[in-house]
Amino acid sequence: EEWIKASNQNYTSEATDGTGGDGLKEETKEDQTSSDNEVAVWSPFNIPSFSEFLYNTLLQLNKSDASDLACACLNLISSISEDGWNQFNDKQVDCLIRLGLESKFNNTATEKAAVMRMLGSTINLPYFKEHCENVSVVIEKVITNSHDQNANISIRNSWALANTCSVIDDFGLIPLNEIIKCCVNYCSFNKEKVVSNAIRALGYLTRKLSYERYKHLEIEITTKSGEKKSGTIFNVIIENIIGLIMHKSPKVCWNACVALGNLLQNDEFPLTENSNLKPLIESLLRIFTERQNFKAKIHCAQTLKLLRKREHFGDMFTETLKTIVISLQDAESTTDFYDYKYREILESNLCRVLCQLIMMAEKSDGEELLEFLTDYTTEIYFTLDNCAQEQAKLAEKKLQLLTMEEPALDRENSRSQDNPTATLENQVIKGEIEEYVAKFKEELGKLEPPEDFTLIQSAAKKLTTLIESNQDLRISFGTIESLRELANAPLESFVDADAIKSLTTGLNFRQIND
DSSP states (O other), rough: OOOHHHOOOOOHHHHTOOOOSSSSSSHHHOOOOOOTTOOOOOGGSSTHHHHHHHHHHHHHHHHOOHHHHHHHHHHHHHHHHHHHHSOOOOOHHHHHHHHHHTTTOSHHHHHHHHHHHHHHHTTTSSSHHOHHHHHHHHHHHHHHHHOOOHHHHHHHHHHHHHHTTTTOGGGGGSHHHHHHHHHHHHHHHHHHHHHHHHHHHHHHHHSSSSSHHTTTTTEEOOTTSEEEEEHHHHHHHHHHHHHTTTSSHHHHHHHHHHHHHHHHHTTSOTTOTTTTTHHHHHHHHHHHHHHHHHHHHHHHHHHHHHOOOHHGEEEEEEHHHHHHHHHHOOOHHHHHHHHTHHHHHHHHHHHHHHHHHHHHHHHGGGGHHHHHHTEEEEEEEEHHHTOOOOOHHHHHHHEEEEEOOOOOOHHHHHHHHTTOOOOOHHHHHHHHHHHHHHHHHHHTTTSSSTTHHHHHHHHHHHHHHHHOTTTTSSSHHHHHHHHHHHHHHHHGGGOOOOHHHHHHHEEEEEHHOO
C-alpha cells in the first residue's frame, strides 16, 4: 500500500482523510506550462504482470475471515491511482469495486471507515457512470453511516458523501431529502474535516440542482439540539453555507466560499431576484475585513468574480469596491511568512474583481463611491499598472472618466456643433474610440470573413445609431464617421462578434441600455 501511494503523484494524505486540500493547485499553475525537467515517478504498475499479481492478492485477502486483512485489502484498493485502474480490465474493475459494495465487514468502526474510504476514492471512476445503480448503493451506505458518531467513520463517510454528490446527475433517482439532511447534520459537527466535507457536498448539489424544479420543495431538518426547522431546499442549503462562512477554521471558510461559487454557477439560480444574494455578499466581504488567512480570501475573491452584473450587487456595490481596494493594500503590506507565498495569487484575483467592478461603476452610483475612487486614485492606478489582466487597461481609462472633474462650461457652448470636443471627457472618449477603430481595422483587415457578417454589420450600424441619438454620450463627429466606416467596411474587415464587443466595451463610458 505504501509503495503504491508513494508512486501515485496525485496521492496526498488529504485525499483520503477527507480534507479535500485547499483547492489552489489549479490556480497556482494557471499560467505555467509543464516543465521538461519533471521527473516521472516510477510505479510498481510498470512491472510486467504486476496488476495481475495485485488483483489476485486482493481477492485472496478478501477471502480471509480476519477483519484486519479485509480492511488492508480495502485500503490498498483506495490507494490505486487512475492510471493504476487503467491496468485492469473491465471484469477485474467490477470485481474489485464490488469488494467494497458487498463487503461483509461492516461491524466495527475500522471496517466501516475502510469501506467508505474505498468507495469514496473510487466513486469518480468511469465504472460508476456505466453502473449508475451502484451509486445508489453508495448513497445508501452513506445515509446508514451518517448516524454514527465515531470520528473516523464520520470523516470517511462525509468524504464519500461529498465525492458522491460530485458525480450525481439524475436527482430523481436518489433520496435527495435524506442526502441534504446528512449534509446539514455533518455541518453541525465539531470536526473540521467533517464540516468541510459537508460544505463541499452542499456546493456540488447547488451547482447541479434544477432551481425551477426544486425551488418550492420543502424539507424539515432536526438540529443537533432536537429543534425542528423547515424551509425550501435551496434556502436551507444557502443558510447553512452562509452560516459557516465565518467558521473558526480557515478550511471550512474556503470550502464555504467554493460552495457559494458553485451556487452562483447554477444557470437556473436567479441572482437578481434572490433575497439571499445580499447576505451572501455581506458574508464574503466579512472574510476580507475580519479574517487574516490568505487562502480563504483567494477563494472569496474567486467567488465574487462570478457576480458579473451591476444589479447583482444592489446597494452593496460601493462597499464591495471599497473593500477590494483596501484588501489589495493589506495584501501588499503582509509580513506573515505563511501568507506571503499566497500573496501573488491573492493580488491577481483581487485585481480581476477590481477591474470588473470599475467597469461596472458609473457616476450615478453616488458621491461616496466617486470620493473614494478619487482619494485612492494613486493606489488603484498603481495596482492596475502592475496587473497582468487584459481588462486592467480598460479599467484605467474608466477610472480616469469616473474621477476627472469637468470644467464649468457654458451648457449651450458645450452642446454646440461648433465645439463638439469642448470637455476633457470628450477628448478621452474620442482618442480611445479612434485608437480602437484604427487598431481594429489594421489588425483584422487581413483575416478571413466570417459567416455571420450580416449580424456584425447590423450591430455596428446599430452602435452608430445609438451614439447619434444619445445626448449624454458626447462624441466628436470624427469618431462617429470612423464608426460609420467600420459599419460599412468591406467584408474582409470583420472577424467575429467579439470584435464588436471590444468596441462596445470602449464605448461604455456612459450608461447605454440596449
